[in-house]
Structure formats: structure tokens, C-alpha cells
Amino acid sequence: MPEGHSVHRIARQFGLHFVGRTVAASSPQGRFAAGATEIDGHRIIDARAVGKQMFLEFDHGRWLRVHLGMYGAWDFAGDVTADATTEASGGRMGQTGQRGIPATEALETGSIGAPRGTRLRMAEQEALMNLLDGQDGRTFPPEPVGAVRVRLLTDITVADLRGPTACEVLSPEEVQAVIAKLGPDPLVDPGKKSENRFVATVAKKPTPIGLLLMDQTVISGIGNVYRAELLFRARLDPHTPGRDVPEETVRALWKDWTKLLKLGVKLGQMMTMDGLSKKKYTEALAHRDSRHWVYHREGKPCRVCGTPIAMEMAAGRKLYWCPVDQAPAGSPPVGARADRA
Numbered sequence: 001m002p003e004g005h006s007v008h009r010i011a012r013q014f015g016l017h018f019v020g021r022t023v024a025a026s027s028p029q030g031r032f033a034a035g036a037t038e039i040d041g042h043r044i045i046d047a048r049a050v051g052k053q054m055f056l057e058f059d060h061g062r063w064l065r066v067h068l069g070m071y072g073a074w075d076f077a078g079d080v081t082a083d084a085t086t087e088a089s090g091g092r093m094g095q096t097g098q099r100g101i102p103a104t105e106a107l108e109t110g111s112i113g114a115p116r117g118t119r120l121r122m123a124e125q126e127a128l129m130n131l132l133d134g135q136d137g138r139t140f141p142p143e144p145v146g147a148v149r150v151r152l153l154t155d156i157t158v159a160d161l162r163g164p165t166a167c168e169v170l171s172p173e174e175v176q177a178v179i180a181k182l183g184p185d186p187l188v189d190p191g192k193k194s195e196n197r198f199v200a201t202v203a204k205k206p207t208p209i210g211l212l213l214m215d216q217t218v219i220s221g222i223g224n225v226y227r228a229e230l231l232f233r234a235r236l237d238p239h240t241p242g243r244d245v246p247e248e249t250v251r252a253l254w255k256d257w258t259k260l261l262k263l264g265v266k267l268g269q270m271m272t273m274d275g276l277s278k279k280k281y282t283e284a285l286a287h288r289d290s291r292h293w294v295y296h297r298e299g300k301p302c303r304v305c306g307t308p309i310a311m312e313m314a315a316g317r318k319l320y321w322c323p324v325d326q327a328p329a330g331s332p333p334v335g336a337r338a339d340r341a
Contacts, residue, residue, distance in 0.1 A: 001052070001068070001069060001070050001223050001224070002052060002068045002072070002073075002223070003052065003221060003222065003223035003224075003225060003226055003264070003270065004049070004051055004052060004185065004187075004220065004221020004222065004223075004226075004261055004264070005221075005261055005263075005264025005265045005268075005270065006068075006264075006268075007049040007051070007052055007053065007054050007068070007221070008049045008187055008261075008265045009265055009268060010049070010054055010074055011047045011048055011049035011054050012047075012265075013074075013076060013080070014044070014047035014054075014056060014159070015047045017076075017079070017080055017154075017157045018044045018047065018056075018152065018154060018157065018159070019044050019045065019046060019047055020043065020044070020045070021043060021044060021154040021155070021157075022041065022042065022043045022154070023039070023040075023041075023042070023043075023044060023152045023153060023154055024040060024041065024151075024152075024153040024154075025037075025039045025040040025041075025042075025150065025151070025152055025153075026040070026150070026151045026153070027148075027149060027150050027151070028144040028147075028148040028151055028160075029147045029148050029149050031149055032149050032150045032167055035064075035150070035167070035168060035169045036150055036151075038062055038169045039058050039062055039064060039169060042058040042059050042060050042062070043058065043059040044056055044057065044058060044059075044152075045057050045058065045059050048188070049185075049187075049188075050179050050182055050185050050188050050220055051182050051183070051185050051216055051220025051221040052067060052068070052216065052220070052221060052223070053065060053066070053067045053166075053178070053182070054066045054067075055175055055179075061171070061172060062169050062170070062171065063169065063170045063171070063172065063174075063175045064150075064167070064168075064169055064170075065166060065167070065168050065169075065170050065175065065178060066161065066164050066166065066167050067164060067165045067166035067167075068163075068164050068165065069163070069164055069165025069166070070165070071162075071163035072161065072162065072163045072164035072165060073161075073162055073163065074159050074160065074161055075145075075159070075160045075162070076157065076158070076159050077140075077141070077142055077157075077158050077160075078140055078141065078154075078156050078157040078158050079156040079157055080157055140156075140158075141153055141158045142158070144160060145160075146162055147162055147163070148160045148161065148162055149161045149162060149163070149164060149167050150167060181217060182216055182217065182220045183197075183198065183201070183215070183216060183217050183218045183219040183220045184197055184198055184219060184220060185219075185220035185221055186221075186254070186257060186258035186261055186262075187258075187261060187262070187265070188220075190258070195251060195254045195255075198218070198219050198250070198254050199247060199250045199251055199254070201218050201242075202218065202242040202243070202245060202250050203242065203243055203247070203250070204242070204243060205218075205241070205242035205243055206241045206242070206243060207241065207242055208238060208239045208240060208241060208242070208314075209231070209236060209237075209238060209239075209240050209241070209242050209245050210227065210231060210238030210239065210314055210319055210321075211314060211315055212242045213226075213227045213230060213231070213253075214227050214315070214317065219254075219257070221257075221261060222257065224295070224317050224318065224319075225270050225272075225292065225295045226257070226260060226261075226270065226272070227319070228292075228293075228294050228295040228319065228320040228321065229260070229270075229272035229292055229293055229294065229295055230253055230256055230257060230260070230272075231321060231326060232293045232294045232321065232322060232325065232326060233256055233272065233293065234249060234252060234253055234256065235325050235326055236249060236253075236326060237321075237326050237327060237328045238314070238319055238321050238326065240328065260272060267285070269285055269291065270288075270291065270292070271284060271285070271291050272291065272292050272293060272295075273291055273292065273293060273303075294309050294320040294321055294322055295320050296320065297309040297320060298310070298311035298318075298320060299311075302322040302324065302325060304322070304325050305322065305324045305325050307322055307323060307324040307325070309321070309322055310322070310323050
């Protein structure tokens with residue numbers, strides 16, 4: 001599932017290329033026809049992300065809420081430029097668990113979409129890649145490829161949404177109700193008040209911290225990758241009840257999440273290792289296996305102590321952790337260096 005940094009990048013892409021423009025909204029798939037009609041012909045005046053959800057505001061007081069879920073992704077085409085905080089020109093944005101596309105290529109094309117095999121048939125995959133690469137020779141706008149839930153089209157840019165968990169048009173009051181249920185997001189609520197809210201919530205919970213970090217009502221944007229990495233960086237046992245985690249450790253988690261989230265938005269990658277040499281840093285950007293401490297490293301030696309990384313199922317998701325470095329006793333500072341990386 002896309003984590004917070006991806007959704008913030010998508011919102012910024014909309015901010016750059018759609019805010020201030022009138023869009024033609026449609027539902028090529030047909031499942032969002034009524035919603036598309038509500039926003040068709042209206043101007044987008046704001047784009048914002050809160051955790052894993054994105055909200056587009058239109059000039060007539062309606063909002064489009066999108067939650068990508070496990071398989072959702074946006075595909076952009078047309079006059080889409082790049083900057084330091086958005087994807088490269090064109091491409092797919094959303095789910096990060098790609099298969100078959102090297103990370104170096106993902107950086108060049110901006111394609112960080114859902115695993116293609118789970119959402120598109122082979123012929124559709126080829127057509128989509130040709131579309132994003134500008135090789136199909138079609139005039140703008142391109143024909144929709146695959147099951148496009150909603151298409152937002154301006155005179156120069158188009159965004160196609162596929163496979164979201166949620167896609168709905170809401171009133172301002174309904175948007176506020178959705179956001180009110182979410183935990184704080186460091187990029188939306190960066191102040192001490194949000195940090196204190198997170199600390200107070202964790203302090204009341206008997207739930208293991210490894211589950212609390214994934215609870216979007218506790219803190220927004222953290223998914224399976226960041227959960228595992230944050231806990232390792234804090235040298236924190238994921239089974240520790242929230243109320244038993246020292247306050248200073250909870251505050252350190254908030255600060256570390258703020259740091260990693262900002263870095264993820266900047267890079268478009270979930271870089272969670274510190275202290276890398278220039279060579280290893282470049283390698284880590286190109287290969288996911290080289291940029292994480294414990295995530296997806298079941299059975300491999302811990303980069304710090306050499307103990308095989310453990311994996312267990314926690315609330316239906318895979319939890320990776322080091323039984324030695326994240327043992328209950330002792331807790332070195334957050335943000336470990338790459339001792340054996």
C-alpha cells in the first residue's frame with residue numbers, strides 16, 4: 001500500500017499541474033460516472049494529502065477524496081514537468097511495490113505504480129508503457145488504458161486513476177469528518193501540538209507499538225515499510241504495549257517519522273538508512289534491498305548484529321524485526337548508523 005510520502009508527492013503533482021485549471025472529469029470504466037458528473041467542468045483550487053488520503057477541492061465547494069489502497073495508482077501524461085519534490089516527467093504514482101521494473105528506471109520515468117501484473121493484462125501493460133514513454137504516436141489526450149475509474153483532463157495534462165480503495169465526491173463537512181478521524185501527519189500538522197497528541201494517544205494504549213504505528217487514527221501515513229524501519233531505528237521491540245514505551249522514545253519516533261517522511265517526499269524513495277557512503281547511497285537509491293535495515297530481510301543477517309531478521313504476521317501484515325537489537329532491554333538512540341551496511 002502506498003505510504004505517506006507517495007501520497008504527498010501525488011498531491012504536489014496535482015498542485016503543480018492541475019490547481020487553477022478547469023478539468024473535464026469522466027469515468028471511462030463507468031463505476032464513477034455520477035461522481036465525475038459532479039466535478040466535470042469545474043476548476044481545481046486545492047490539492048492536499050493527509051496520511052494515505054488525498055483531497056482535491058473544486059470551485060463549487062465539492063471535494064474528490066481518493067484512497068489508493070493496495071492497488072491504486074495515478075498515471076499522468078501530457079505536459080507534466082519535474083522538480084525536486086515531484087515525480088519525473090509523466091509516469092505512474094501510487095503503489096510502491098513494483099515488480100519487474102528496476103528502481104533506477106522508476107526514478108527516471110517517475111513510475112512508482114502498483115504491481116502491474118495485479119492490475120493490467122499483458123496487452124494493457126504494453127499499451128500503458130508506450131503511452132507513458134510517448135511512443136504510441138497518439139495525439140493528446142491519449143485513449144484511456146485499462147480500467148480507469150476517473151480521468152481528470154485539462155487542456156495540456158491528464159491524470160488517470162485506477163484501482164483505488166476509495167474514490168468519492170464529498171462536501172466540505174464530510175471532508176472534515178474524514179480528516180478528524182485521522183491521526184496527525186507531520187507534514188500537515190508539524191507543531192508540538194500534534195506531537196503531544198501522538199504521545200498522549202500511545203500512552204493510553206495497551207496495543208503493541210508495532211500495531212499502533214500502522215493505525216491511521218493514531219498517526220497518519222505510516223505503512224508496513226516505515227513501521228518496520230522506524231521500530232528498528234528506535235531499537236524498539238514491536239510487541240511492547242504503547243503505554244509501556246517511554247515518553248522520550250515515543251517523541252523520538254515522531255521526530256524520526258517527520259525526518260523520514262520529508263526525505264521520502266524529496267527522493268520518491270523510502271530511504272531509511274543513515275551514514276551510508278556515497279557509493280552505497282547511490283546503490284540504495286537504485287535497489288530497495290540496499291536501502292532498508294530490516295524490511296523484507298527475513299532470515300538475512302541483521303546489518304548491525306548479524307542475527308537473522310525475524311518475520312511474523314501482525315494484524316494480517318508482515319512485521320520484520322531483529323530479535324537482538326530490538327529486544328526489550330536497552331534502546332540505543334533513534335537513527336542508527338550503517339555499521340554493517
